[in-house]
Amino acid sequence: MTHSSVLFDAPGPKARRLSVVSSILTGVVIVGGLAWMVWTLAQPRESGGITLPGFFDPSRWDIFADPEVWQFIIFEGVVGTLRAAFTAAVFAIALGVLFSLLRSSERAWIRVPTTVVLEFLRGMPVLLMMLFILLVLNTGSFWAVVMALSLYNGAIIGEALRAGLASLPRGQREAGLSLGMRPLQSKMLVEFPQAFRQMLPIIVAQLVVLLKDTSLGFIVGYTELLRVTMNNLASFYGNRYLFSLFVVALALYLIMNLSLSWFARWLSKRTASKSSGARLDPDNPNQAILMAEASAAARQSETQHGSM
Amino acid sequence: MDAVIENLPTFLEGFRMTLLLLVVSGISALILGTIIAAMRISPVGSLRAFATVYTELVRNTPLTLVLLFCAIILPYLGSRLDYVTAAMIGLAVYTSPFVAEALRSGINGVPLGQAEAARSVGLGFGQTVSLVIMPQAFRMTIPPLINVFIALTKNTSVAGGFFVFELFAATREIANANGNAVIAILMAAATLYLVITVPLGILAGRLERKWVVQR
Numbered sequence: 001m002t003h004s005s006v007l008f009d010a011p012g013p014k015a016r017r018l019s020v021v022s023s024i025l026t027g028v029v030i031v032g033g034l035a036w037m038v039w040t041l042a043q044p045r046e047s048g049g050i051t052l053p054g055f056f057d058p059s060r061w062d063i064f065a066d067p068e069v070w071q072f073i074i075f076e077g078v079v080g081t082l083r084a085a086f087t088a089a090v091f092a093i094a095l096g097v098l099f100s101l102l103r104s105s106e107r108a109w110i111r112v113p114t115t116v117v118l119e120f121l122r123g124m125p126v127l128l129m130m131l132f133i134l135l136v137l138n139t140g141s142f143w144a145v146v147m148a149l150s151l152y153n154g155a156i157i158g159e160a161l162r163a164g165l166a167s168l169p170r171g172q173r174e175a176g177l178s179l180g181m182r183p184l185q186s187k188m189l190v191e192f193p194q195a196f197r198q199m200l201p202i203i204v205a206q207l208v209v210l211l212k213d214t215s216l217g218f219i220v221g222y223t224e225l226l227r228v229t230m231n232n233l234a235s236f237y238g239n240r241y242l243f244s245l246f247v248v249a250l251a252l253y254l255i256m257n258l259s260l261s262w263f264a265r266w267l268s269k270r271t272a273s274k275s276s277g278a279r280l281d282p283d284n285p286n287q288a289i290l291m292a293e294a295s296a297a298a299r300q301s302e303t304q305h306g307s308m
Numbered sequence: 309m310d311a312v313i314e315n316l317p318t319f320l321e322g323f324r325m326t327l328l329l330l331v332v333s334g335i336s337a338l339i340l341g342t343i344i345a346a347m348r349i350s351p352v353g354s355l356r357a358f359a360t361v362y363t364e365l366v367r368n369t370p371l372t373l374v375l376l377f378c379a380i381i382l383p384y385l386g387s388r389l390d391y392v393t394a395a396m397i398g399l400a401v402y403t404s405p406f407v408a409e410a411l412r413s414g415i416n417g418v419p420l421g422q423a424e425a426a427r428s429v430g431l432g433f434g435q436t437v438s439l440v441i442m443p444q445a446f447r448m449t450i451p452p453l454i455n456v457f458i459a460l461t462k463n464t465s466v467a468g469g470f471f472v473f474e475l476f477a478a479t480r481e482i483a484n485a486n487g488n489a490v491i492a493i494l495m496a497a498a499t500l501y502l503v504i505t506v507p508l509g510i511l512a513g514r515l516e517r518k519w520v521v522q523r
Binding site for chain 1: 353365371384464465469483506509
């Protein structure tokens with residue numbers, strides 16, 4: 001339904017003019033609203049009898065001329081965030097492989113407890129998991145953040161990989177077995193590489209979630225970007241930089257997350273053009289996992305029909 | 309176990325606030341998200357562009373940052389909202405692009421051929437949309453929407469880090485006061501979250517299996 005023109009006839013000159021006019025009008029309203037916000041922020045404000053300059057006054061931004069501030073933001077903040085995200089990403093992918101193996105096991109006594117644990121991990125807030133690890137295992141805030149993020153995202157990546165495995169043609173496994181591979185060998189050497197590649201866009205999209213969630217470290221006391229800017233710098237240089245520091249932190253987060261998001265989208269476009277299968281939407285992991293499972297079910301019923 | 313039973317009123321108070329946050333910000337996000345989704349598929353170019361930029365920016369902003377803005381920056385800018393209201397606004401704003409995407413994916417998920425077929429048998433625009441497109445889009449939309457609300461339930465815990473006394477904040481307070489029974493306390497809190505998320509998850513899974521595979 002991306003081409004809504006199927007729903008009605010091609011618009012005539014009158015409808016097109018109307019569309020252009022309304023487009024310009026709403027554009028003016030939106031730009032006006034943004035301009036009003038900027039203007040309001042730029043106004044000087046009274047507080048306790050003292051008039052403070054507006055938020056775009058140079059005196060509210062002058063700390064950013066100091067390279068030491070940037071060094072602090074980049075080397076402590078951004079590096080702290082990326083370090084936690086990278087470590088957690090590595091563990092999450094490893095756990096995802098493990099979870100998907102255990103969950104698709106043929107033995108019920110492995111499969112059922114794994115399913116329960118995965119449901120538990122997916123249904124619990126990551127923040128509560130961080131608190132849990134911090135208090136029970138006494139690991140320090142870095143490992144609390146990393147472990148909680150690995151477990152949570154590992155559970156989701158595991159589900160994605162399991163759906164990817166299920167959607168592979170059955171012949172892949174049969175061919176592996178017929179060459180004399182053991183079931184685990186066929187899984188690791190034949191099936192996983194394909195499932196991993198098919199699910200790569202979704203895994204990268206999940207890593208965006210992971211990167212975003214490192215900011216929860218702010219609440220459990222891990223020194224990452226948000227904590228560096230909002231607590232350390234704001235208390236050192238004073239509250240009047242609160243707003244500008246927030247803007248800088250927001251911009252840095254957006255740069256990191258948007259580039260990773262675009263990478264995921266680019267990957268999904270690239271993989272879609274190579275394989276004939278439907279494109280999996282990295283923005284909607286749940287839906288994508290389900291699509292993979294549905295296509296697996298469809299394929300299975302097909303082969304059953306074929307053999308009869 | 310004693311620590312949990314002793315502190316049951318505090319737990320329930322936090323749970324009540326979590327539910328309140330979930331319901332109020334869930335409904336607000338549904339309204340806001342529907343508006344964004346409508347803008348996103350509207351024929352007006354500037355509305356579409358605005359909705360796209362809004363979705364991209366909000367979705368890539370960490371929730372912690374959004375709630376920090378509501379709890380610390382907003383009062384600094386001169387707002388007089390109390391923390392609970394501010395957190396509800398923050399959660400609704402953060403959730404709205406996910407709602408919009410779920411709605412849009414439902415409408416986008418209806419194959420083009422359905423609309424073509426409807427038009428080819430002579431249905432008009434209104435009939436095509438109301439009899440053919442919408443019933444199918446609706447079936448595809450409900451399960452992902454439930455998933456959005458599950459995520460929202462878990463996200464309410466972040467508000468506990470910013471002066472809102474909900475289940476996470478209550479748990480942290482009780483755990484700090486009873487250092488010897490931390491595991492039981494955290495398990496109780498986890499159970500209360502699972503009481504909301506697991507049934508919703510089962511419902512979503514069931515509806516999905518029943519509805520989506522039919523294509």
